[in-house]
Amino acid sequence: MEMKKEVEIRGGWWVVVVMVMIMAMGRGEGQLVQNFYALSCPNVEAIVRQAVITKMNQTFVTVPATLRLFFHDCFIQGCDASIMIASPIGGAEKDAPDNLSLAGDGFDTVIKAKQAVEAVCPGVVSCADILAIAARDVVAFSGGPSFIVELGRRDGMVSNASLVSGNLPEPSFNLNQLNQLFSQKNLTQIDMIALSGAHTVGFSHCDRFSNRLYSYSSVSTVDPSFNANYAQQLMAACPRNVNPNIAVNLDPVTPKTFDNIYYQNLVAGKGLLSSDEVLFTDPASQPTVIDFASNPSDFNAAFITAMIKLGRVGVKTGFLGEIRSDCTAFNS
Ligand code: HEM
Ligand SMILES: *[C@@H]1O[C@H](CO)[C@@H](O)[C@H](O)[C@H]1NC(C)=O
Ligand SMILES: *[C@@H]1O[C@H](CO)[C@@H](O)[C@H](O)[C@H]1NC(C)=O
Ligand SMILES: *[C@@H]1O[C@H](CO)[C@@H](O)[C@H](O)[C@H]1NC(C)=O
Ligand SMILES: CC(=O)N[C@H]1CO[C@H](CO)[C@@H](O)[C@@H]1O
Secondary structure, eight states: HHHHHHHHHHHHHHHHHHHHHHHHHTTGGOBBBBBTTTTTTTTHHHHHHHHHHHHHHHOTTTTHHHHHHHHHHHHTSSSSSSSGGTTTTTTTTTOOOGGGGOOHHHHHHHHHHHHHHHHSSSTOOOHHHHHHHHHHHHHHHHHOOOOHHHHHHHHOOHHHHHHHHTTTTTTTHHHHHHHHHHHHOOOOOOHHHHHHHHGGSEEGGGGGGTHHHSSSSSSOOOOOOOOOOHHHHHHHOOOOTTOOOOOEEEESSSSTSSSSSSHHHHHHOSSSSSSHHHHHTTTTTTTHHHHHOOOOHHHHHHHHHHHHHTTTTTTTOSSSSSOOOOOOOOOO
């Protein structure tokens, strides 16, 4: 009798679990959930946070590097940590020329956080989720807004440099090109403008904008949308044929604070990349830039919305993909 009752109770529990899984799968798009690891790894966010804090304490580059890594991961085959895969022979996603010099500190942050998580909850938390949590944390710890991250991503089984081309925006893109690419990822123009606010931290190498200084058009070698003093400063920092390793701050005013000054820079002609400044010069996006420049709370709210949507792009959930034990290698 005792035995039978226990079997019945367990049976009932499994029915509930299976029903929840079927419901989750049936929801299609919104497959991710908050507190996904509430039972299986309740401290995951605290563990990742500690790893992020330790890494940030070593170098501020952790902030831009981790945030950009998340963006690139999500735009190429979805947020599935495919960008983390290291190939001994090259040809993985991170080896593509278009990986645009991702800084190693983003990879290192995820690897360290994963090791700390594995020590407590082995085989449970995906690298894709760890990257999503870390990206949220670096924003919050550098002055930006915080938010609850949706979780439940699985790690992808494919990482191929040939899949990168065409999936990342170029700094030369105009508003239509930016909108077209972002809309393929279910992101609106407002999402795109808000996410571009990530350029409130970090660097760009000179070659990504030097055409705006030296070879803009047949009429003007310097892009006329530049603030003249800013263009002078950039020419000093990035002379013609400068060493390709030289980089300058994307936000010349508050480069180490995640704030809305990026938008004030655009209004002042101090957008570094053409794709930044165009958000102000194109009348179709200018009102949003002016709003974000003068209302930090509007920017913060739009950034949170857009980050949550970015984190949903192409995600694999349920029985798809795997939970990698080493973020840089597929389980074999
Ligand atoms: C809107 C289209 C975008 C374009 C054309 C673009 C392009 C670029 C370029 C050319 C760089 C400089 C790379 C280098 O020279 O090292 C850069 C840096 C960066 N991007 Fe973007 N980006 C875009 C959107 C985003 C988004 C949506 C995010 C994140 C949400 C992001 C985050 C970053 C960060 C944080 C850096 C600095 C990286 C570092 O210092 O290591 N970008 N981006
Ligand atoms: C940050 O680094 C300083 C020394 O550079 C150290 O005293 C401090 O404990 C570190 N904090 C964390 C959270 O790692
Ligand atoms: C990457 O994709 C290309 C083109 O589809 C293919 O030829 C190549 O074998 C792939 N590489 C790997 C490592 O899967
Ligand atoms: C965009 O949304 C549609 C509808 O919910 C979904 O089917 C599609 O997979 C999404 N695309 C991406 C890239 O996430
Ligand atoms: C961080 C990283 O893996 N960067 C790579 C980007 O791609 C170039 C090749 O195009 C590699 O040399 C970098 O190591």
